[in-house]
Amino acid sequence: MQHDLILKGARVVDPSQNHDGICDVAFADGRVSGFGRDLPAGPGTQVRDMAGAIVTPGLIDLHTHVYWGGTSLGIDADDFCRTSGVTTSVDTGSAGPGNFAGFRSHVIERSQARILAYLHVSFAGIFGFSKTIMVGESEDPRLMAPREAVEVAEANRDVIVGIKVRVGRHASGDQGTAPLDIALQVAEETGLPLMAHIDEPPPSYEQVLAMLRPGDVLTHAFRPFPNSPVTAQGAVKPALREARARGVLFDIGHGKGSFAFRTARAMLAGGFLPDTISSDVHQLCIEGPAFDQVTTMSKMLCLGMSLTDVVAASTVNAAVALKRMEYGTLKVGALGDATVLAVRDGAFDYVDTRGETLTGAQRITAEGVVLKGRWWHPA
Numbered sequence: 001m002q003h004d005l006i007l008k009g010a011r012v013v014d015p016s017q018n019h020d021g022i023c024d025v026a027f028a029d030g031r032v033s034g035f036g037r038d039l040p041a042g043p044g045t046q047v048r049d050m051a052g053a054i055v056t057p058g059l060i061d062l063h064t065h066v067y068w069g070g071t072s073l074g075i076d077a078d079d080f081c082r083t084s085g086v087t088t089s090v091d092t093g094s095a096g097p098g099n100f101a102g103f104r105s106h107v108i109e110r111s112q113a114r115i116l117a118y119l120h121v122s123f124a125g126i127f128g129f130s131k132t133i134m135v136g137e138s139e140d141p142r143l144m145a146p147r148e149a150v151e152v153a154e155a156n157r158d159v160i161v162g163i164k165v166r167v168g169r170h171a172s173g174d175q176g177t178a179p180l181d182i183a184l185q186v187a188e189e190t191g192l193p194l195m196a197h198i199d200e201p202p203p204s205y206e207q208v209l210a211m212l213r214p215g216d217v218l219t220h221a222f223r224p225f226p227n228s229p230v231t232a233q234g235a236v237k238p239a240l241r242e243a244r245a246r247g248v249l250f251d252i253g254h255g256k257g258s259f260a261f262r263t264a265r266a267m268l269a270g271g272f273l274p275d276t277i278s279s280d281v282h283q284l285c286i287e288g289p290a291f292d293q294v295t296t297m298s299k300m301l302c303l304g305m306s307l308t309d310v311v312a313a314s315t316v317n318a319a320v321a322l323k324r325m326e327y328g329t330l331k332v333g334a335l336g337d338a339t340v341l342a343v344r345d346g347a348f349d350y351v352d353t354r355g356e357t358l359t360g361a362q363r364i365t366a367e368g369v370v371l372k373g374r375w376w377h378p379a
Protein backbone atom coordinates (compact mmCIF):
# COMPACT_ATOMS: atom_id res chain seq x y z
CA MET A 1 0.00 0.00 0.00
CA GLN A 2 1.43 3.36 -1.09
CA HIS A 3 0.57 6.06 1.45
CA ASP A 4 -0.03 9.67 0.33
CA LEU A 5 0.95 11.12 3.71
CA ILE A 6 2.54 9.81 6.89
CA LEU A 7 2.50 11.68 10.20
CA LYS A 8 5.63 10.24 11.80
CA GLY A 9 6.51 9.64 15.41
CA ALA A 10 3.81 11.65 17.20
CA ARG A 11 2.19 10.83 20.50
CA VAL A 12 -1.07 9.53 19.06
CA VAL A 13 -4.06 9.90 21.35
CA ASP A 14 -7.01 8.00 19.91
CA PRO A 15 -9.57 7.08 22.57
CA SER A 16 -11.61 5.10 20.00
CA GLN A 17 -8.78 2.54 20.04
CA ASN A 18 -7.72 3.09 23.68
CA HIS A 19 -4.41 4.26 22.24
CA ASP A 20 -1.99 6.74 23.77
CA GLY A 21 1.58 6.25 22.58
CA ILE A 22 4.17 7.00 19.92
CA CYS A 23 3.32 5.73 16.45
CA ASP A 24 2.77 6.75 12.83
CA VAL A 25 -0.52 7.46 11.10
CA ALA A 26 -0.78 7.20 7.33
CA PHE A 27 -3.34 8.34 4.79
CA ALA A 28 -4.21 7.30 1.23
CA ASP A 29 -7.16 8.06 -1.03
CA GLY A 30 -8.73 10.28 1.62
CA ARG A 31 -8.80 7.57 4.29
CA VAL A 32 -6.60 6.36 7.12
CA SER A 33 -4.35 3.76 5.46
CA GLY A 34 -1.95 2.85 8.24
CA PHE A 35 -1.61 3.01 12.01
CA GLY A 36 1.47 1.69 13.78
CA ARG A 37 5.22 1.92 14.16
CA ASP A 38 7.65 2.58 11.28
CA LEU A 39 5.12 2.71 8.45
CA PRO A 40 7.02 2.51 5.15
CA ALA A 41 7.13 5.55 2.84
CA GLY A 42 6.97 5.07 -0.93
CA PRO A 43 8.48 7.41 -3.54
CA GLY A 44 5.40 9.63 -3.64
CA THR A 45 4.70 9.72 0.08
CA GLN A 46 4.81 13.01 1.95
CA VAL A 47 6.34 12.38 5.38
CA ARG A 48 5.90 14.87 8.21
CA ASP A 49 8.05 14.53 11.29
CA MET A 50 5.71 14.90 14.24
CA ALA A 51 8.15 14.20 17.08
CA GLY A 52 6.95 16.03 20.18
CA ALA A 53 3.47 16.68 18.81
CA ILE A 54 0.15 15.09 19.73
CA VAL A 55 -1.95 13.63 16.93
CA THR A 56 -5.63 12.91 17.48
CA PRO A 57 -8.49 11.94 15.19
CA GLY A 58 -9.85 15.02 13.40
CA LEU A 59 -11.69 17.11 15.97
CA ILE A 60 -15.47 17.29 15.74
CA ASP A 61 -17.06 20.48 17.05
CA LEU A 62 -20.56 19.21 17.79
CA HIS A 63 -22.13 22.65 18.19
CA THR A 64 -21.27 25.43 15.73
CA HIS A 65 -23.05 27.99 13.54
CA VAL A 66 -21.56 28.15 10.05
CA TYR A 67 -24.39 29.30 7.77
CA TRP A 68 -22.26 32.32 6.91
CA GLY A 69 -24.22 35.08 5.18
CA GLY A 70 -27.49 33.17 5.39
CA THR A 71 -27.92 33.79 9.10
CA SER A 72 -26.55 36.69 11.11
CA LEU A 73 -24.87 34.40 13.62
CA GLY A 74 -22.98 32.32 11.04
CA ILE A 75 -19.20 32.29 10.78
CA ASP A 76 -17.05 31.01 7.89
CA ALA A 77 -16.51 27.29 8.41
CA ASP A 78 -13.22 26.94 6.54
CA ASP A 79 -11.59 29.98 8.18
CA PHE A 80 -12.60 28.68 11.57
CA CYS A 81 -11.85 24.99 11.08
CA ARG A 82 -8.52 25.30 9.33
CA THR A 83 -6.83 27.28 12.07
CA SER A 84 -8.57 25.75 15.09
CA GLY A 85 -8.00 22.09 14.30
CA VAL A 86 -11.59 21.15 13.53
CA THR A 87 -12.25 18.81 10.61
CA THR A 88 -15.98 18.37 11.16
CA SER A 89 -18.14 21.34 12.05
CA VAL A 90 -21.63 20.35 13.12
CA ASP A 91 -24.07 23.18 12.58
CA THR A 92 -26.86 23.05 15.11
CA GLY A 93 -30.07 24.58 13.85
CA SER A 94 -28.82 27.65 12.00
CA ALA A 95 -31.06 26.53 9.16
CA GLY A 96 -34.62 25.29 9.25
CA PRO A 97 -36.60 23.63 6.49
CA GLY A 98 -37.37 27.02 4.90
CA ASN A 99 -33.73 27.89 4.21
CA PHE A 100 -31.81 24.62 4.35
CA ALA A 101 -31.41 24.44 0.56
CA GLY A 102 -29.30 27.61 0.63
CA PHE A 103 -27.18 26.28 3.48
CA ARG A 104 -26.55 23.10 1.56
CA SER A 105 -25.79 24.65 -1.79
CA HIS A 106 -23.98 27.84 -0.75
CA VAL A 107 -22.06 26.60 2.28
CA ILE A 108 -21.96 22.84 2.88
CA GLU A 109 -21.15 21.88 -0.71
CA ARG A 110 -18.65 24.72 -1.21
CA SER A 111 -16.69 24.26 2.01
CA GLN A 112 -13.61 22.12 2.30
CA ALA A 113 -14.28 21.29 5.97
CA ARG A 114 -16.84 18.61 6.63
CA ILE A 115 -20.15 20.13 7.67
CA LEU A 116 -23.02 18.14 9.15
CA ALA A 117 -26.23 19.67 10.41
CA TYR A 118 -29.00 19.40 12.94
CA LEU A 119 -32.06 20.80 11.19
CA HIS A 120 -34.10 23.30 13.19
CA VAL A 121 -37.80 22.56 13.55
CA SER A 122 -38.51 26.29 13.24
CA PHE A 123 -39.09 27.24 9.59
CA ALA A 124 -36.21 29.69 9.06
CA GLY A 125 -33.82 28.38 11.70
CA ILE A 126 -32.10 30.90 13.97
CA PHE A 127 -32.95 33.96 11.91
CA GLY A 128 -32.90 36.84 14.40
CA PHE A 129 -29.70 36.49 16.40
CA SER A 130 -27.37 39.50 16.38
CA LYS A 131 -26.01 42.31 18.57
CA THR A 132 -29.00 44.51 17.79
CA ILE A 133 -31.83 42.15 16.88
CA MET A 134 -32.67 39.18 19.08
CA VAL A 135 -35.89 37.32 18.29
CA GLY A 136 -36.37 33.76 19.44
CA GLU A 137 -37.26 31.49 16.53
CA SER A 138 -39.20 29.15 18.84
CA GLU A 139 -41.34 31.94 20.26
CA ASP A 140 -44.04 31.96 17.60
CA PRO A 141 -45.93 28.69 17.09
CA ARG A 142 -46.71 29.73 13.51
CA LEU A 143 -43.04 29.11 12.68
CA MET A 144 -43.03 25.51 13.90
CA ALA A 145 -42.71 23.41 10.74
CA PRO A 146 -42.79 19.69 11.59
CA ARG A 147 -44.13 18.49 8.23
CA GLU A 148 -41.60 20.56 6.26
CA ALA A 149 -38.79 19.50 8.61
CA VAL A 150 -39.53 15.82 7.96
CA GLU A 151 -39.46 16.40 4.20
CA VAL A 152 -36.17 18.31 4.27
CA ALA A 153 -34.53 15.86 6.68
CA GLU A 154 -35.52 12.90 4.50
CA ALA A 155 -34.20 14.62 1.36
CA ASN A 156 -30.84 15.46 2.98
CA ARG A 157 -30.04 12.33 4.97
CA ASP A 158 -26.40 12.49 3.89
CA VAL A 159 -25.74 15.70 5.85
CA ILE A 160 -28.61 16.05 8.33
CA VAL A 161 -27.75 14.10 11.48
CA GLY A 162 -30.50 15.24 13.81
CA ILE A 163 -33.23 17.70 14.70
CA LYS A 164 -32.56 20.88 16.69
CA VAL A 165 -34.82 22.93 18.89
CA ARG A 166 -34.12 25.82 21.23
CA VAL A 167 -36.28 26.21 24.30
CA GLY A 168 -35.92 28.71 27.13
CA ARG A 169 -37.05 32.21 27.95
CA HIS A 170 -34.81 33.78 25.28
CA ALA A 171 -35.41 31.26 22.49
CA SER A 172 -39.05 30.29 23.04
CA GLY A 173 -40.60 33.04 25.20
CA ASP A 174 -43.63 31.72 27.02
CA GLN A 175 -43.96 28.56 24.90
CA GLY A 176 -42.48 26.29 27.57
CA THR A 177 -41.84 22.78 26.26
CA ALA A 178 -44.26 23.07 23.30
CA PRO A 179 -41.51 23.55 20.66
CA LEU A 180 -39.61 20.59 22.15
CA ASP A 181 -42.71 18.45 21.89
CA ILE A 182 -43.03 19.30 18.19
CA ALA A 183 -39.32 18.70 17.54
CA LEU A 184 -39.59 15.30 19.23
CA GLN A 185 -42.38 14.36 16.87
CA VAL A 186 -40.10 15.18 13.92
CA ALA A 187 -37.26 13.18 15.51
CA GLU A 188 -39.59 10.20 15.99
CA GLU A 189 -40.97 10.44 12.47
CA THR A 190 -37.49 10.56 10.88
CA GLY A 191 -35.72 8.25 13.34
CA LEU A 192 -33.12 10.95 14.01
CA PRO A 193 -31.71 12.10 17.35
CA LEU A 194 -32.70 15.45 18.81
CA MET A 195 -30.48 18.18 20.19
CA ALA A 196 -32.19 20.46 22.68
CA HIS A 197 -30.86 23.88 23.68
CA ILE A 198 -31.89 25.28 27.03
CA ASP A 199 -31.43 28.76 28.37
CA GLU A 200 -33.24 30.44 31.25
CA PRO A 201 -36.56 28.99 32.43
CA PRO A 202 -39.23 28.35 31.36
CA PRO A 203 -38.94 25.45 30.81
CA SER A 204 -36.80 24.07 33.62
CA TYR A 205 -33.68 21.96 33.04
CA GLU A 206 -35.49 18.98 34.61
CA GLN A 207 -38.58 19.39 32.43
CA VAL A 208 -36.43 19.27 29.29
CA LEU A 209 -34.34 16.32 30.48
CA ALA A 210 -37.43 14.30 31.31
CA MET A 211 -38.53 14.52 27.66
CA LEU A 212 -35.23 13.47 26.05
CA ARG A 213 -34.76 9.95 24.72
CA PRO A 214 -31.67 7.70 24.59
CA GLY A 215 -29.20 9.23 22.11
CA ASP A 216 -30.70 12.72 22.30
CA VAL A 217 -28.29 15.52 23.21
CA LEU A 218 -28.80 18.27 25.76
CA THR A 219 -26.55 21.19 24.83
CA HIS A 220 -25.52 24.03 27.16
CA ALA A 221 -25.52 21.31 29.83
CA PHE A 222 -22.97 23.09 32.09
CA ARG A 223 -24.81 26.41 32.06
CA PRO A 224 -24.89 28.93 34.91
CA PHE A 225 -27.83 29.67 37.22
CA PRO A 226 -30.77 29.83 36.54
CA ASN A 227 -31.33 26.40 35.03
CA SER A 228 -27.98 25.24 36.30
CA PRO A 229 -27.52 21.47 36.57
CA VAL A 230 -26.19 21.73 40.13
CA THR A 231 -27.91 22.62 43.39
CA ALA A 232 -27.04 25.65 45.51
CA GLN A 233 -24.90 23.28 47.59
CA GLY A 234 -22.99 22.25 44.47
CA ALA A 235 -24.43 18.75 44.03
CA VAL A 236 -25.28 17.35 40.62
CA LYS A 237 -29.09 17.26 40.39
CA PRO A 238 -30.44 13.67 40.51
CA ALA A 239 -32.37 14.17 37.25
CA LEU A 240 -29.06 14.29 35.38
CA ARG A 241 -27.91 10.91 36.62
CA GLU A 242 -31.29 9.39 35.75
CA ALA A 243 -31.13 10.86 32.24
CA ARG A 244 -27.55 9.67 31.70
CA ALA A 245 -28.50 6.17 32.86
CA ARG A 246 -31.11 5.99 30.12
CA GLY A 247 -28.70 7.25 27.46
CA VAL A 248 -29.22 11.01 27.19
CA LEU A 249 -25.99 12.78 26.13
CA PHE A 250 -24.64 15.97 27.73
CA ASP A 251 -22.87 18.54 25.53
CA ILE A 252 -20.99 21.67 26.61
CA GLY A 253 -22.07 24.16 23.86
CA HIS A 254 -20.06 27.04 25.38
CA GLY A 255 -21.32 30.00 23.33
CA LYS A 256 -21.78 33.45 24.75
CA GLY A 257 -24.03 32.62 27.70
CA SER A 258 -24.00 28.90 28.38
CA PHE A 259 -20.86 27.82 30.22
CA ALA A 260 -19.77 28.66 33.78
CA PHE A 261 -16.59 27.57 35.56
CA ARG A 262 -18.55 27.38 38.80
CA THR A 263 -20.98 24.87 37.29
CA ALA A 264 -18.21 22.90 35.59
CA ARG A 265 -16.20 22.61 38.82
CA ALA A 266 -19.24 21.25 40.66
CA MET A 267 -20.05 18.82 37.85
CA LEU A 268 -16.52 17.44 37.70
CA ALA A 269 -16.36 17.24 41.51
CA GLY A 270 -19.53 15.18 41.31
CA GLY A 271 -17.90 12.88 38.75
CA PHE A 272 -20.22 14.06 35.97
CA LEU A 273 -18.05 14.63 32.89
CA PRO A 274 -19.60 16.01 29.71
CA ASP A 275 -20.11 13.45 26.94
CA THR A 276 -19.05 16.00 24.35
CA ILE A 277 -17.17 19.30 24.38
CA SER A 278 -18.27 21.88 21.80
CA SER A 279 -17.70 25.58 21.33
CA ASP A 280 -21.09 26.80 20.03
CA VAL A 281 -18.97 29.26 18.11
CA HIS A 282 -20.94 32.02 16.34
CA GLN A 283 -20.56 35.70 15.46
CA LEU A 284 -21.19 36.91 19.02
CA CYS A 285 -18.67 34.64 20.77
CA ILE A 286 -15.88 33.89 18.32
CA GLU A 287 -13.87 36.81 19.72
CA GLY A 288 -14.58 35.55 23.25
CA PRO A 289 -15.57 34.07 25.53
CA ALA A 290 -15.87 30.87 23.46
CA PHE A 291 -13.25 31.55 20.75
CA ASP A 292 -13.02 28.01 19.38
CA GLN A 293 -12.92 24.29 20.10
CA VAL A 294 -9.33 24.07 21.39
CA THR A 295 -9.97 26.91 23.85
CA THR A 296 -13.09 25.14 25.13
CA MET A 297 -11.10 21.90 25.42
CA SER A 298 -8.35 23.81 27.28
CA LYS A 299 -10.85 25.05 29.84
CA MET A 300 -12.03 21.52 30.60
CA LEU A 301 -8.41 20.32 30.81
CA CYS A 302 -7.53 23.09 33.27
CA LEU A 303 -10.62 22.27 35.33
CA GLY A 304 -9.33 18.73 35.79
CA MET A 305 -10.42 16.50 32.93
CA SER A 306 -7.64 14.28 31.58
CA LEU A 307 -6.28 14.88 28.08
CA THR A 308 -7.67 11.50 27.01
CA ASP A 309 -11.15 12.41 28.23
CA VAL A 310 -10.96 15.85 26.60
CA VAL A 311 -9.94 14.28 23.28
CA ALA A 312 -12.62 11.59 23.57
CA ALA A 313 -15.23 14.32 24.16
CA SER A 314 -14.15 15.98 20.91
CA THR A 315 -13.77 12.85 18.76
CA VAL A 316 -15.27 9.42 19.44
CA ASN A 317 -18.00 10.61 21.80
CA ALA A 318 -19.14 13.15 19.21
CA ALA A 319 -19.17 10.37 16.60
CA VAL A 320 -21.48 8.40 18.90
CA ALA A 321 -23.82 11.41 19.15
CA LEU A 322 -23.77 11.71 15.35
CA LYS A 323 -24.23 7.93 14.96
CA ARG A 324 -21.35 8.05 12.43
CA MET A 325 -18.55 5.87 13.68
CA GLU A 326 -16.23 6.51 10.70
CA TYR A 327 -15.74 9.97 12.25
CA GLY A 328 -13.57 10.65 15.30
CA THR A 329 -11.22 7.69 14.90
CA LEU A 330 -7.88 6.84 13.29
CA LYS A 331 -8.74 3.20 12.70
CA VAL A 332 -7.50 2.04 9.30
CA GLY A 333 -10.27 2.68 6.77
CA ALA A 334 -11.81 5.60 8.69
CA LEU A 335 -12.18 9.11 7.27
CA GLY A 336 -8.72 10.57 6.63
CA ASP A 337 -8.94 13.37 9.18
CA ALA A 338 -6.46 14.13 11.96
CA THR A 339 -5.58 17.05 14.18
CA VAL A 340 -2.13 17.96 15.48
CA LEU A 341 -2.20 19.48 18.95
CA ALA A 342 0.29 20.85 21.43
CA VAL A 343 -0.28 21.16 25.16
CA ARG A 344 1.68 24.15 26.44
CA ASP A 345 2.58 24.74 30.09
CA GLY A 346 2.46 28.20 31.61
CA ALA A 347 -0.12 30.57 33.08
CA PHE A 348 -3.07 31.16 30.76
CA ASP A 349 -6.14 33.28 31.44
CA TYR A 350 -9.55 31.91 30.48
CA VAL A 351 -12.94 33.55 30.90
CA ASP A 352 -16.40 31.98 31.12
CA THR A 353 -19.72 33.43 30.02
CA ARG A 354 -20.26 35.04 33.42
CA GLY A 355 -16.98 36.95 33.28
CA GLU A 356 -15.18 34.74 35.79
CA THR A 357 -11.48 34.45 35.00
CA LEU A 358 -9.54 31.25 35.54
CA THR A 359 -5.77 31.12 35.32
CA GLY A 360 -4.92 27.68 34.03
CA ALA A 361 -1.57 25.91 33.84
CA GLN A 362 -2.10 24.46 30.37
CA ARG A 363 -3.28 25.46 26.96
CA ILE A 364 -4.15 23.22 24.02
CA THR A 365 -3.25 24.71 20.66
CA ALA A 366 -3.96 23.49 17.13
CA GLU A 367 -0.71 22.96 15.25
CA GLY A 368 -1.89 21.10 12.20
CA VAL A 369 -4.82 19.54 10.38
CA VAL A 370 -5.16 16.66 7.95
CA LEU A 371 -8.44 16.75 6.06
CA LYS A 372 -9.57 14.01 3.67
CA GLY A 373 -6.04 12.57 3.68
CA ARG A 374 -4.23 15.83 2.84
CA TRP A 375 -2.35 18.34 4.97
CA TRP A 376 -4.76 21.27 5.32
CA HIS A 377 -3.42 23.50 8.09
CA PRO A 378 -1.78 26.78 6.94
CA ALA A 379 1.43 26.00 8.92
Ligand SMILES: [Zn+2]
Pocket residue numbers: 063064065092255280
Ligand atom coordinates in the same frame (compact mmCIF):
# COMPACT_ATOMS: atom_id res chain seq x y z
ZN1 LIG B 1 -25.90 27.37 19.32
